[in-house]
Amino acid sequence: MTPRLPRPLMRAVLAVLTLAGPAQALAEAPWVQAAGAFLEREAAGLGESVSVTLHPPNARFPACQDPRPFLPDGARPPLGRVSVGVECGGAERRTRYLQAEVEAIGRYPVTARRIATGERLSRHDLAMRRGALNRLPRQALRDPEAVVGQVARRPLAADRPFQAHQLRPPHLVDRGDRVTLEARGDGFRVTRQAEALGAGGRGERIRVRLDDRRIIEGRVIGPRRLAVDG
Template sequence: MSRLIRRCLLPLLLLAALPASAEDTAMLDAVRAFLTAEAAPLGDEVSVTLYPPAAHFPTCHQPTPFLRDTSRAPLGRLSVGVRCSGEDRRTRYLQAEVSVIGRYPVTAHAIEAGTRLTRDDLEERRGELDRLPRRALRSVEAIVGQEARRSLAAGRAIQSHQVRAPRLVERGASVILEAGGQGFRVTRQAEALGAGGRGERIRVRLDDRRILEGRIIGRNRLAVEG
């Protein structure tokens, strides 16, 4: 390496080796503690890696971390926001990676489509939860009683789109609609125009050809609201 290149690189290497300021360290510590607490219920061991923003910001007083996407579990690569108090109230964003070791269910054997899953169809394994498919179901309780939408191979994590609630209504079935309010209840027969499980909404056709939408509440029974 030439002397000129060494002279150019040395300041950069020294700069990279300098420790973060106490304020930056406090912010990163707050984010790490926040993510560790958020991920702790998922498994036995939590590891958090932070990637601070390259841009330099003023000191962040009383950092309050939050997750930008609260719809997903705090696993894998995440974007974390940090709100600051004081004069500079700008929100900081940084990237983090959360790894969790824990237990998760897999299929104990091959499953045929249409099978209603029981505990005997599942077995637990221990591993890195962040390495599972994003939509993997991580608890036995979330799977037992569900129906396989398709055939499932043995030893695989089960994803949410691979199962569904058991069908309580089939397309074309004769169903009972229930509507009620304070002090009254009305029922009416209709034809199901779709199929579904408990809690799902489907359309039905009345004898006078009107189309309504109802929520499935039982075997061939739907509730009409409003």
């Protein structure tokens, strides 16, 4: 004789089985599969291998004609916990959203030793590690070329990923330098001398004092050279 489950346990089992059917059907829906394929394409190239895990909603949805997946936050490559939208065509135009986890395995640079504030980084200061890129800090730098030549804004512990906010370009202008300002236009180029009131690397904006004591702002374009925009 087959033993019977206690009534409360039987109700719990039936509830799980009842929910599993719609959830499985939703996971197999064409628009959900289209979202998964879209994320795999968008994440291709982020690492040596990429895997996508979708988390379909529990609610039932009507059919989605001509599904067109997209990333709600624009062109940012999907990595880690992300949201993916799906626009549905047909008579009823709807937009649905799914949560997903995108994991990429790849290589990234870490500090090969303790780095002091103000040190300029060379290749000897980097070591390469292999792991889950989606578990790195959000501002982690994965390209060693983005690290070499930069200067540490703060002390960095050994064997830690580099983050963008921890580094800055090397100063091409220091406070107190005599600098050359350049202004360009259609068919003309004007230069004049000034005193730097701050320090900055390429592309950074600093204030300078002209010989007539006026203070303006310029963009660093080279060693002791700034451009005046507009």
